[in-house]
Amino acid sequence: xxxxxxxxxxxxxxxxxxxxxxxxxxxxxxxxxxxxxxxxxxxxxxxxxxxxxxxxxxxxxxxxxxxxxxxxxxxxxxxxxxxxxxxxxxxxxxxxxxxxxxxxxxxxxxxxxxxxxxxxxxxxxxxxxxxxxxxxxxxxxxxxxxxxxxxxxxxxxxxxxxxxxxxxxxxxxxxxxxxxxxxxxxxxxxxxxxxxxxxxxxxxxxxxxxxxxxxxxxxxxxxxxxxxxxxxxxxxxxxxxxxxxxxxxxxxxxxxxxxxxxxxxxxxxxxxxxxxxxxxxxxxxxxxxxxxxxxxxxxxxxxxxxxxxxxxxxxxxxxxxxxxxxxxxxxxxxxxxxxxxxxxxxxxxxxxxxxxxxxxxxxxxxxxxxxxxxxxxxxxxxxxxxxxxxxxxxxxxxxxxxxxxxxxxxxxxxxxxxxxxxxxxxxxxxxxxxxxxxxxxxxxxxxxxxxxxxxxxxxxxxxxxxxxxxxxxxxxxxxxxxxxxxxxxxxxxxxxxxxxxxxxxxxxxxxxxxxxxxxxxxxxxxxxxxxxxxxxxxxxxxxxxxxxxxxxxxxxxxxxxxxxxxxxxxxxxxxxxxxxxxxxxxxxxxxxxxxxxxxxxxxxxxx
Amino acid sequence: xxxxxxxxxxxxxxxxxxxxxxxxxxxxxxxxxxxxxxxxxxxxxxxxxxxxxxxxxxxxxxxxxxxxxxxxxxxxxxxxxxxxxxxxxxxxxxxxxxxxxxxxxxxxxxxxxxxxxxxxxxxxxxxxxxxxxxxxxxxxxxxxxxxxxxxxxxxxxxxxxxxxxxxxxxxxxxxxxxxxxxxxxxxxxxxxxxxxxxxxxxxxxxxxxxxxxxxxxxxxxxxxxxxxxxxxxxxxxxxxxxxxxxxxxxxxxxxxxxxxxxxxxxxxxxxxxxxxxxxxxx
Ligand SMILES: Nc1ncnc2c1ncn2[C@@H]1O[C@H](COP(=O)(O)OP(=O)(O)OP(=O)(O)O)[C@@H](O)[C@H]1O
Ligand SMILES: [Mg+2]
Numbered sequence: 001x002x003x004x005x006x007x008x009x010x011x012x013x014x015x016x017x018x019x020x021x022x023x024x025x026x027x028x029x030x031x032x033x034x035x036x037x038x039x040x041x042x043x044x045x046x047x048x049x050x051x052x053x054x055x056x057x058x059x060x061x062x063x064x065x066x067x068x069x070x071x072x073x074x075x076x077x078x079x080x081x082x083x084x085x086x087x088x089x090x091x092x093x094x095x096x097x098x099x100x101x102x103x104x105x106x107x108x109x110x111x112x113x114x115x116x117x118x119x120x121x122x123x124x125x126x127x128x129x130x131x132x133x134x135x136x137x138x139x140x141x142x143x144x145x146x147x148x149x150x151x152x153x154x155x156x157x158x159x160x161x162x163x164x165x166x167x168x169x170x171x172x173x174x175x176x177x178x179x180x181x182x183x184x185x186x187x188x189x190x191x192x193x194x195x196x197x198x199x200x201x202x203x204x205x206x207x208x209x210x211x212x213x214x215x216x217x218x219x220x221x222x223x224x225x226x227x228x229x230x231x232x233x234x235x236x237x238x239x240x241x242x243x244x245x246x247x248x249x250x251x252x253x254x255x256x257x258x259x260x261x262x263x264x265x266x267x268x269x270x271x272x273x274x275x276x277x278x279x280x281x282x283x284x285x286x287x288x289x290x291x292x293x294x295x296x297x298x299x300x301x302x303x304x305x306x307x308x309x310x311x312x313x314x315x316x317x318x319x320x321x322x323x324x325x326x327x328x329x330x331x332x333x334x335x336x337x338x339x340x341x342x343x344x345x346x347x348x349x350x351x352x353x354x355x356x357x358x359x360x361x362x363x364x365x366x367x368x369x370x371x372x373x374x375x376x377x378x379x380x381x382x383x384x385x386x387x388x389x390x391x392x393x394x395x396x397x398x399x400x401x402x403x404x405x406x407x408x409x410x411x412x413x414x415x416x417x418x419x420x421x422x423x424x425x426x427x428x429x430x431x432x433x434x435x436x437x438x439x440x441x442x443x444x445x446x447x448x449x450x451x452x453x454x455x456x457x458x459x460x461x462x463x464x465x466x467x468x469x470x471x472x473x474x475x476x477x478x479x480x481x482x483x484x485x486x487x488x489x490x491x492x493x494x495x496x497x498x499x500x501x502x503x504x505x506x507x508x509x510x511x512x513x514x515x516x517x518x519x520x521x522x523x524x525x526x527x528x529x530x531x532x533x534x535x536x537x538x539x540x541x542x543x544x545x546x547x548x549x550x551x552x553x554x555x556x557x558x559x560x561x562x563x564x565x566x567x568x569x570x571x572x573x574x575x576x577x578x579x580x581x582x583x584x585x586x587x588x589x590x591x592x593x594x595x596x597x598x599x600x601x602x603x604x605x606x607x
Numbered sequence: 608x609x610x611x612x613x614x615x616x617x618x619x620x621x622x623x624x625x626x627x628x629x630x631x632x633x634x635x636x637x638x639x640x641x642x643x644x645x646x647x648x649x650x651x652x653x654x655x656x657x658x659x660x661x662x663x664x665x666x667x668x669x670x671x672x673x674x675x676x677x678x679x680x681x682x683x684x685x686x687x688x689x690x691x692x693x694x695x696x697x698x699x700x701x702x703x704x705x706x707x708x709x710x711x712x713x714x715x716x717x718x719x720x721x722x723x724x725x726x727x728x729x730x731x732x733x734x735x736x737x738x739x740x741x742x743x744x745x746x747x748x749x750x751x752x753x754x755x756x757x758x759x760x761x762x763x764x765x766x767x768x769x770x771x772x773x774x775x776x777x778x779x780x781x782x783x784x785x786x787x788x789x790x791x792x793x794x795x796x797x798x799x800x801x802x803x804x805x806x807x808x809x810x811x812x813x814x815x816x817x818x819x820x821x822x823x824x825x826x827x828x829x830x831x832x833x834x835x836x837x838x839x840x841x842x843x844x845x846x847x848x849x850x851x852x853x854x855x856x857x858x859x860x861x862x863x864x865x866x867x868x869x870x871x872x873x874x875x876x877x878x879x880x881x882x883x884x885x886x887x888x889x
Contacts, residue, residue: 300704302703302704302774302776302777304774476739479739479741480738480739483722483738483739483741484712484716484719484722484738484749485734485735485738487705487709487712487713488713488716490702490704490705490709491702491705491709491710491713493704494702494703494704494705495700495701495702495703497664497684497700498696498700498701498702499702499713500664500683500684500685500688501662501663501664501684501688501693501694502688502693502713502714502716502717502790502794503684503685503688503689503716503717503794504685504713504716505685508731508734511731512731512734512735515732515735516735606704607704
């Protein structure tokens with residue numbers, strides 16, 4: 001792998017793999033206007049089924065491909081039937097959350113079944129390379145290209161010449177009209193999910209063979225890459241998705257050639273952000289689109305929130321405040337401290353995702369920004385810890401808002417994609433910007449919490465401190481919600497077009513929501529850094545983002561008290577029931593799915 | 608030209624194409640201050656698209672929009688709202704999870720002053736600070752607007768006032784349409800665009816709406832009305848414009864337009880007039 005020719009071939013091959021994922025995403029988006037966050041999980045499942053077939057069943061290659069495609073398709077059908085179809089008449093946010101939940105459940109199931117350690121997936125092909133032009137090409141390259149082209153042809157024939165294919169095309173052009181003409185939307189969805197899953201599964205297997213390695217981290221990467229390719233090509237545009245994928249493959253390959261491997265993902269996400277900013281409808285969108293049809297229904301589940309009287313809240317706060325005065329174990333205090341820290345993150349997310357309707361999947365990045373800022377301020381500039389934490393909050397507010405601002409004109413699912421990508425960018429920058437962040441080594445020796453010169457070392461003082469900070473943030477947020485900003489945020493969430501027609505600038509108010517929310521998350525990260533005394537680029541990861549999302553939905557989107565109740569519940573209950581750590585994420589995923597299906601308004605109701 | 612000088616809104620050659628379809632085709636229109644013009648035409652004639660072009664939700668491919676002598680073509684809807692243009696939506700776009708009161712208060716958003724200081728760059732941050740601190744000026748402003756909201760809701764008799772704190776999603780269809788109009792009135796518009804305000808309403812409700820619009824007109828408000836119910840159009844309009852396939856096919860006083868052979872032809876060509884279809888759709 002030395003010449004440009006090789007980099008080009010490599011880019012096209014990887015692009016081919018992305019295309020298999022992206023085409024599935026485009027098909028699904030076409031008929032149901034849904035970005036399927038579980039697509040990467042199916043890719044992961046495909047890779048592991050491939051491993052089972054090759055290593056355990058010793059199937060020959062053609063059979064391996066068929067087994068993987070069939071098994072993945074089955075997973076896709078199950079997702080469609082049990083995960084999404086019940087939500088058809090649900091609020092707009094529901095299918096989005098459901099695919100996120102499904103993705104986490106699938107990933108965790110794979111991880112629990114096969115362990116998170118990487119495995120080798122041999123390619124079953126002879127290891128030879130042919131000389132071609134200025135470089136070489138191997139049989140696997142040809143296989144991948146062949147699978148890509150064959151799938152494209154099959155898909156073309158299906159869409160073009162079969163009755164069901166016609167129905168798929170009709171549904172993606174105008175769903176309502178197609179339904180009136182008697183198209184069975186359920187069958188169309190089934191077909192589309194089955195095809196998308198088969199393609200995704202095969203793609204995962206091929207990638208595993210290409211790198212001769214599979215691991216559970218592949219899932220998120222694949223979702224992101226597939227979505228980037230799809231968005232670059234124009235959401236729902238199948239040929240566009242193919243071209244977007246090849247382009248992405250090439251950009252990455254050349255980027256790696258020039259800057260090195262650790263930057264691979266950075267290029268993908270930068271491409272995404274550039275396209276979202278300059279051409280939000282994709283590179284090939286023919287004409288500027290008028291605003292889409294009036295959105296019916298509401299974004300979040302309508303409900304009458306439970307009104308908890310103030311005195312009850314005050315009593316609850318007082319009970320928690322005096323708790324350390326009683327002989328409670330260190331373990332209980334520790335658990336509650338974690339709950340308060342998570343509570344701050346949940347406050348932030350419930351504002352942004354619930355009140356403002358911007359479902360952020362990269363919220364842990366705000367924690368990381370706050371944590372690194374506070375740690376570095378106190379370590380290198382000797383800023384007192386209390387001030388450094390505030391600095392972390394401010395930095396998180398400013399930087400987080402700046403980073404997310406390109407997605408302000410996007411809707412629903414795109415915001416989730418963009419925040420997921422930005423979360424990844426932040427962690428990649430932390431990893432690579434060694435002169436400031438100390439790269440993979442992380443930051444150690446972060447000074448403990450101090451306030452006005454007093455060290456907060458005892459568990460009870462840390463407890464009081466984090467409880468107090470969380471309560472202050474919650475009170476401020478409650479006040480915000482009752483101001484004109486609260487109603488402006490919620491109006492934009494419910495109908496951004498009507499909101500704009502009444503003078504509400506989306507940029508302005510989304511910024512304000514992220515500034516306020518970013519501060520709370522940054523403060524939480526800052527406190528965490530001083531508690532842990534050591535942080536690195538993996539301390540704040542996607543799992544925390546998803547945990548926070550589950551908390552927020554459990555409590556009720558936008559609900560301040562709900563965010564705190566949800567945090568205590570989700571941090572506390574697994575401790576009470578002594579659930580082993582590796583099962584927790586699985587349980588969070590299942591809780592998320594059950595909530596979306598059976599109690600979308602959460603425990604205390606959406607606001 | 609003479610006319611354009613005095614008109615509140617004037618459209619010149621306004622055109623919008625969707626692919627091969629010209630939804631709005633070289634429309635000219637002049638609306639004088641205090642005038643009420645109705646736009647009628649069969650389904651798909653391009654009426655709503657025309658509204659979108661005037662309110663900035665869509666941008667024309669050709670032509671200009673001017674408002675009180677100023678060229679406002681292609682300005683953002685936020686800007687146009689601040690200029691005093693308010694509209695309602697054909698299918699109803701209330702904020703479902705907001706209470707009736709909050710829906711109408713959003714209508715008054717462009718009139719917030721105390722809490723939204725017009726300071727460049729740090730203005731938004733000041734707004735955040737003021738929203739949290741709520742000095743007396745901010746509280747007074749909010750209080751005043753809340754009183755105003757009650758006054759506006761009172762125009763709808765007992766329809767909305769008793770439901771002032773209910774979320775909009777819980778309202779009947781007709782009430783949601785009323786909330787939309789209340790929200791538009793809260794903007795204190797200089798130009799009001801109503802897109803089929805009576806769609807899906809029964810005769811009593813329609814009559815109520817008609818007298819409300821008549822009242823607004825009598826108060827001097829300038830109104831552009833899309834309406835399928837010809838009875839109401841004939842009563843209210845100073846002039847009627849008929850659109851078909853994006854083009855203006857007739858313009859003039861109601862009675863004259865009604866008997867225009869072009870108009871009859873257009874309506875026959877598209878099946879029955881929209882009225883019955885609208886009713887059944889709702
Ligand atoms: N965003 C869009 N993209 C493509 N075509 C559109 C779009 N919006 C409107 N059209 C088309 O433009 C034409 C005019 O539509 P418009 O909604 O303006 O009609 P209308 O006169 O308001 O009809 P109605 O009485 O049914 O409300 C229709 O043929 C419609 O299909
Ligand atoms: Mg219309």
